Amino acid sequence: MRVHILGTAAAEGWPAVFCGCDTCRRARAAGGKDLRTRSSVQIDDDYKIDLPPDTFHHILRHNLDLSALKYLFVTHTHTDHFARHELEFILPGFSHGLSNGPLRIWGNEAVVERLQWLARRPDAPVTVSPAEPFVPITADHLTFTPILAEHAPPEQCLNYVVNSETAAVLYACDTGMYGKTTMEHLAAYRFDLMIVECTFGDTNHRPIHHMTFAGVLQLRDRLAKAHAVDSRTEIVITHFSHNMGRLHDEMVSIAAPEGVIVAYDGMTLETA
Ligand SMILES: [Zn+2]
Ligand SMILES: [Zn+2]
Numbered sequence: 001m002r003v004h005i006l007g008t009a010a011a012e013g014w015p016a017v018f019c020g021c022d023t024c025r026r027a028r029a030a031g032g033k034d035l036r037t038r039s040s041v042q043i044d045d046d047y048k049i050d051l052p053p054d055t056f057h058h059i060l061r062h063n064l065d066l067s068a069l070k071y072l073f074v075t076h077t078h079t080d081h082f083a084r085h086e087l088e089f090i091l092p093g094f095s096h097g098l099s100n101g102p103l104r105i106w107g108n109e110a111v112v113e114r115l116q117w118l119a120r121r122p123d124a125p126v127t128v129s130p131a132e133p134f135v136p137i138t139a140d141h142l143t144f145t146p147i148l149a150e151h152a153p154p155e156q157c158l159n160y161v162v163n164s165e166t167a168a169v170l171y172a173c174d175t176g177m178y179g180k181t182t183m184e185h186l187a188a189y190r191f192d193l194m195i196v197e198c199t200f201g202d203t204n205h206r207p208i209h210h211m212t213f214a215g216v217l218q219l220r221d222r223l224a225k226a227h228a229v230d231s232r233t234e235i236v237i238t239h240f241s242h243n244m245g246r247l248h249d250e251m252v253s254i255a256a257p258e259g260v261i262v263a264y265d266g267m268t269l270e271t272a
């Protein structure tokens with residue numbers, strides 16, 4: 001699997017849209033890896049997780065061709081992950097030559113409900129299907145298993161485990177520390193790669209529905225105990241808020257001693 005990390009910011013982006021804080025000022029001055037857009041990943045050419053409001057920017061910056069996209073898996077309806085209005089532009093007249101249409105969209109009940117306007121149109125080149133927690137979805141050569149995130153109830157927010165024949169990847173974004181059911185489910189895997197949100201960095205925040213760096217290490221250690229993570233597992237952190245106060249290199253100097261990789265927009269990862 002080739003995992004292309006398109007965006008690595010929390011909801012407000014970084015520099016945040018209207019923010020004049022010191023961290024955003026420093027990010028504007030530094031540029032490069034300190035400019036973070038809203039979170040999403042593309043896997044190989046056919047698969048994408050989430051449709052953030054920066055999708056058009058991602059197309060321009062990374063030369064993506066979403067006319068070839070075959071599967072879109074949505075985690076939840078927060079606007080930084082699900083800019084549903086962009087899907088209007090897949091309709092006839094706005095888009096032509098979809099090489100893998102219809103685009104198959106999967107999401108929780110709230111996502112499916114918010115896409116009814118599109119799914120009901122007979123000319124819309126999409127299918128919209130409900131993703132049930134822990135029920136695997138086979139999508140050509142990959143399997144996506146939705147897992148229950150700890151995020152923004154009462155919406156049943158999802159994260160995904162992505163499996164090829166030889167590799168297992170966890171996309172843990174957005175979530176707080178997983179509950180018992182999800183932890184028990186994850187114990188059955190042996191992860192090659194985990195991409196985990198770290199919204200609050202190494203701050204002293206104690207978020208329930210997001211993660212800190214300490215939380216990421218705790219998740220790693222709990223999964224290591226269950227043999228789902230070992231020394232070969234790459235652990236990558238993403239979905240950063242400017243409120244964490246660390247620029248990219250500063251976060252790298254905190255994460256690297258723990259063997260954790262700090263994602264940046266455009267980073268590409270390969271698994272077997
Ligand atoms: Zn988010
Ligand atoms: Zn700021």
Ligand SMILES: [Zn+2]
Nearest residue numbers: 076078152174
């Ligand atoms: Zn969210």
